[in-house]
Amino acid sequence: MTDRPDLRGRTLLASGFHAPARGTIEELDDALIAIGDDGTIISVTRPGDPGYDDAKREASRAGRLATLPAGTILLPGFVDLHIHAPQYAQLGRGLDVPLEVWLHRYTFPLEAKYADTAFAARVYRRLVDDLLANGTTTALYFATAHIEASNLLAEICLERGQRALVGKVAMDDPAGCPAYYRDASPEAAVEGTRAVIEHIRAMPGNGGGRVLPVVTPRFIPACTDAALQGLGDLARACGCRVQTHVSESDWAHGHVLARHGMTDAASLDRFGLLTEGGVVAHANFLTPDDMDLLAARGTAVAHCPVSNAYFAGAVFPLKAALEKGVRVGLGTDISGGPIATILDAMRGAVMVSRMLESGVDPDLAPGSRSRHGGTRIDFRDAFHLATAGGGAALGLPVGRFESGCPFDALAVDCEAADGGIRLWGGEAGDDLLQTILYTATRSNLARVWVGGAPVR
Ligand code: GUN
Ligand code: ZN
Numbered sequence: 001m002t003d004r005p006d007l008r009g010r011t012l013l014a015s016g017f018h019a020p021a022r023g024t025i026e027e028l029d030d031a032l033i034a035i036g037d038d039g040t041i042i043s044v045t046r047p048g049d050p051g052y053d054d055a056k057r058e059a060s061r062a063g064r065l066a067t068l069p070a071g072t073i074l075l076p077g078f079v080d081l082h083i084h085a086p087q088y089a090q091l092g093r094g095l096d097v098p099l100e101v102w103l104h105r106y107t108f109p110l111e112a113k114y115a116d117t118a119f120a121a122r123v124y125r126r127l128v129d130d131l132l133a134n135g136t137t138t139a140l141y142f143a144t145a146h147i148e149a150s151n152l153l154a155e156i157c158l159e160r161g162q163r164a165l166v167g168k169v170a171m172d173d174p175a176g177c178p179a180y181y182r183d184a185s186p187e188a189a190v191e192g193t194r195a196v197i198e199h200i201r202a203m204p205g206n207g208g209g210r211v212l213p214v215v216t217p218r219f220i221p222a223c224t225d226a227a228l229q230g231l232g233d234l235a236r237a238c239g240c241r242v243q244t245h246v247s248e249s250d251w252a253h254g255h256v257l258a259r260h261g262m263t264d265a266a267s268l269d270r271f272g273l274l275t276e277g278g279v280v281a282h283a284n285f286l287t288p289d290d291m292d293l294l295a296a297r298g299t300a301v302a303h304c305p306v307s308n309a310y311f312a313g314a315v316f317p318l319k320a321a322l323e324k325g326v327r328v329g330l331g332t333d334i335s336g337g338p339i340a341t342i343l344d345a346m347r348g349a350v351m352v353s354r355m356l357e358s359g360v361d362p363d364l365a366p367g368s369r370s371r372h373g374g375t376r377i378d379f380r381d382a383f384h385l386a387t388a389g390g391g392a393a394l395g396l397p398v399g400r401f402e403s404g405c406p407f408d409a410l411a412v413d414c415e416a417a418d419g420g421i422r423l424w425g426g427e428a429g430d431d432l433l434q435t436i437l438y439t440a441t442r443s444n445l446a447r448v449w450v451g452g453a454p455v456r
Helices: 052-061 085-090 099-115 117-133 147-160 186-202 225-238 250-260 264-270 288-297 305-311 318-323 342-358 379-394 429-439
Strands: 011-021 024-035 041-045 065-067 072-076 078-084 136-142 163-167 211-217 241-246 279-282 300-303 328-330 409-413 445-450
Touching: 011 052, 011 379, 024 052, 024 379, 024 429, 041 052, 052 065, 072 379, 072 429, 078 085, 078 279, 078 300, 078 328, 078 342, 078 379, 085 099, 085 117, 085 136, 099 117, 099 250, 117 136, 117 147, 117 445, 136 147, 136 379, 136 445, 147 163, 147 186, 147 211, 163 186, 163 241, 186 211, 186 225, 211 225, 225 241, 241 264, 250 264, 264 279, 264 288, 288 318, 300 379, 305 342, 318 328, 318 342, 328 342, 328 379, 342 379, 342 429, 379 429
Parallel strands: 011 065, 011 072, 078 136, 136 163, 163 211, 211 241, 241 279, 279 300, 300 328
Antiparallel strands: 011 024, 024 041, 072 409, 409 445
16 A cells, blocks of 8 residues: 555555535445546445455456555545635734734735745645645635736646646725735736636646636625626636635625625626636625525535634524535635644534534523524534535535545544544544544545545
């Protein structure tokens, strides 16, 4: 296993878990996962299935059988549905002020530095390597407003083997963006976006679409109506997904209500910016009608529980959105969220769902601390959102072990001495899975594969 970690064209014998649908955890016990030369799963068979013994014998005879070591558990790779790549250079800093101050004081000055592609290359290489080491096999990235540095991020994802969706940030409104960091006009915002889409689609080695382009208006407060309309038209013409921020904080939500006389979601829809497979981040103040609209359009929410604690002033009503049929995945929202792993987004999602349910004001009596009953999710839901849920949000067949899906996966070494997992003997099933999800650290992620190829 360790000598030949490339699993393309091989069959893996492994035990692990996946959560192909919400509420469904499937345990794989000595499963045989046959992987094609192109890194796609051909079949998953279990002991007792017809052909299992023959397939195992044949793979072994042909020298194609790889076996995960004892104590190592296979999980699907994680999907990060919302991440600002340039902000990795300020991870863990500047979270002391509200969103609108943070953008102008810290974030726009930092992002402006990516005019320097040498700086961009240094940060982006480190980021992509760190995310892969943390188990993020698919990432939906905001780059910056620069064409060259956005192209570079896409190239680095491809070079490092990460499955990625990359968008040049469109931000042209002089009322919301500083003169030193904005698109020169609505046309420049649209044409710059088009240039990056074309570059990504034409990158040598990207014929399989490992890296995809995304139309990326930053958010309504940073864009003119002309740019929003032009970007909606471009997304339709190019058949591109769209990502943006929606109703993140009271200020951002209020800005759109005051400027357009309707909610963020309703306004984006007028411009053709709510697309199938598209993603809106945060979405904390969605109305029930907004949720219906997102569900009808097939546009997902990137739930960013860690970042919301700093900027939102509210908890995303996850359960309500799921019950209305909205697709949801998880985002780190680097650097609004100061932690570069989806493991923490999972933990945060469970935690804030409990706080929304119970309420948080200790001066109130237990029964009257919250108006929200039944909002809690558990580790099973969080695991699904972080994997297959994120894949479904994007309309990509990732996050689960099924034939036809690329083999994007993690080998979790539960015995790594410097990892966070401590097992005492006999843990299995739910106990084992929740121990992994709550306590794993980077050191436990012994191997990471994207499309069957080792990337860590
Ligand atoms: N809204 C507009 N831009 C940003 C950003 O960079 N981070 C977050 N969290 N919200 C935003
Ligand atoms: Zn964001």
